[in-house]
Amino acid sequence: MASGKIAVIGGDGIGPEVIEQAIRVVDAALKRDGASVAWNRLPWSSGYYKKTGKIVPDDGWDILKQHDAIFLGAVGAPDVPDSVTVHGLLLPMRRNFDQYVNLRPAYLFDGVQSPLRDKAPGSIDMLVYRENTEGEYAPVGGRLYPATAHETAVQTAVFTRRGCERIMRAAFHGARQRRKKVTSITKSNAQVYSMGLWDEAFRDVSKEFPDIESRSLLVDAAAMDFVRKPEVFDVVVASNLFGDILTDLSAIVTGSVGLAASANINPERLFPSMFEPVHGSAPDIAGKGIANPLAAILSAKMMLDHLGHVKSGNAIQRAVANVLKDGKARTPDLGGTATTAQMTDAVLAALA
Numbered sequence: 001m002a003s004g005k006i007a008v009i010g011g012d013g014i015g016p017e018v019i020e021q022a023i024r025v026v027d028a029a030l031k032r033d034g035a036s037v038a039w040n041r042l043p044w045s046s047g048y049y050k051k052t053g054k055i056v057p058d059d060g061w062d063i064l065k066q067h068d069a070i071f072l073g074a075v076g077a078p079d080v081p082d083s084v085t086v087h088g089l090l091l092p093m094r095r096n097f098d099q100y101v102n103l104r105p106a107y108l109f110d111g112v113q114s115p116l117r118d119k120a121p122g123s124i125d126m127l128v129y130r131e132n133t134e135g136e137y138a139p140v141g142g143r144l145y146p147a148t149a150h151e152t153a154v155q156t157a158v159f160t161r162r163g164c165e166r167i168m169r170a171a172f173h174g175a176r177q178r179r180k181k182v183t184s185i186t187k188s189n190a191q192v193y194s195m196g197l198w199d200e201a202f203r204d205v206s207k208e209f210p211d212i213e214s215r216s217l218l219v220d221a222a223a224m225d226f227v228r229k230p231e232v233f234d235v236v237v238a239s240n241l242f243g244d245i246l247t248d249l250s251a252i253v254t255g256s257v258g259l260a261a262s263a264n265i266n267p268e269r270l271f272p273s274m275f276e277p278v279h280g281s282a283p284d285i286a287g288k289g290i291a292n293p294l295a296a297i298l299s300a301k302m303m304l305d306h307l308g309h310v311k312s313g314n315a316i317q318r319a320v321a322n323v324l325k326d327g328k329a330r331t332p333d334l335g336g337t338a339t340t341a342q343m344t345d346a347v348l349a350a351l352a
Contacts, residue, residue, distance in 0.1 A: 004037040004307045007067040007272070012046045012085070013281025014340075015073020017289065018296035021344040022071070025319075026300045028348055029312040037307070040067065046077035046085060055088040061096055069303050070274040073296070074281035087139070094132050097271035099264035100163065101170045102130035102243065103302065104278065106230075106250035106260070111325040112334065116227065116253055124254050126233040127178065129171035130243025132264055134163045135194075137240040159194040159239070164201035170267060171237035172209040181234035182206070184216045185242045198239065219246070226250055251278055258292025258333040261299040263306065275303040289339045292331040294320055297347060319350035326350075 008023070010016030023039060030036050042063070049055045055075075057063075064070060070093070075085040093099070106128070108114055110121035138158035145151050168184070175182045184202040188195035199216060206214040217225070219242045225232065226249045238246060251260035260278035277295030285291055297320060304313035323329055329346035330336025338346070 003035055003309070004068045005066070006037050006039055006303070007064050007070045008039050008041045009044050009070065009072045009075075009089075010041070011044070011073040011075045011281065012077045013074055013283045013286040014279075014291035015045075015075070015281055017073075017286070017291050017340055018277060018293040019071060019073040021293040021340055022296035022300040024344055025297050025316060025347055025351065026304065026312075028351055029304070029315050029319075030309060032315065032351070033309070033312050035309060035312065039071075044089065045075070046080040049080060049084055049088075055084050056092075064093070064097070064272060067272050069307060070272050071300065071303060072274055072276040074276070074279070076281040076283075078283055091137060091139070093274060094264055097266055097274070098133065098268075099266050099271070099273055100131065100133045100167060101263075101265040101267055102128075102132035103174075103263040103265060104128045104130060104243070104247040104250070104260065105298075105302075106247070106254045108254045109259070109321055109324040111327045112255035112259070114253055114255055116230070119231075119253075124230045124250075126230065126250060127174060127235050128243055128247050128250065129167055129174060129235065129237045130247065131163060131167040131237075131239050133240075134158045134160060135240035137244075157191075157194050157241075159197050161197060161201055164198050165205055168202055168205040168237055169208070171235050172205065172212050172214075175212050175235040176209075179234040180211060181213045182209075182215075183222070183233055183236045184214070185219050185222050185236060185238035185246065186216050187219050187242070189218065195239075202237075222246060223249065227253060247278065256292065256333045258295055258331060259298065260295050261302055263299065263302040265306065273303075273306055275299045275306075289341065290332050291340050292333050293340050293344050294324075294347075297344070315351060316347075319347050322350040323347050 010019045108124040136157045141155040143153045186195045188199045251257045257279045264274040301313040301316040323346045329338045
């Protein structure tokens, strides 16, 4: 039974490599449960831009709206400006489809060595709710007097009470399914206006959830504690920039950015949500067949959960955990020599 139409944008670098392997795993997991999804592969990438002059065709956003979800590999290439790739596809997608909840889990799997000393499997288990549509990444600003000694750049962070409150409410609701702790990341001692509003919104929203333990932490202290004592964090809610930076840190303390999954969610389901591994296009290893596919596979698991295929998603999660615990198949980022396909084969075997 087909359930769900998914737009696939492999994108650049290792993106297509890991996405195609993840699709193999999704199809196998769904088949076990008598279900399937329809994949629609779209060629949008830096290569597509070089051929057409556009990263997204004129009817691209209308095409994407016809899907239940979007599965994205990566965008970005050394010879194409970020203003084309990131600002032409990734960030507009998050804003156009109001994907204001960016979910980034970080979990220390059994069999994976954290760079931190004496961290037991499962001791690091956090879920970051990153505000995804405004904040420091709002496209507001400009440059004056270019190419002169007076050249001036202005980049304006945009914080709205609505934007702050809705990501915070999502985080509190998420905490009810976990260990009932929410940490808000701020820098209001220096950014008194934007982060001042963020703090006020957090205090107001926290009153709606008296069953949840809440606290506020300066971003520099949070960066230290992500390394010093990451086990104290459960749910973390952060602005666009702070969430982006801290989740790269949370990924690496759990062993590898090759394990870092993410989801860009429109909770109201008015638009398709998008799912992508965090690691980016990694042009230095593109084409070598050694990229870790597990971040893409775990992102696909989050996509299945969103589409209602929770049983299949849980089966994928268990298979990945078993492969990592077993330790026989490891890509180079995890200290092994397995290829992308071999790592996927191991997950498929565990799934079977």
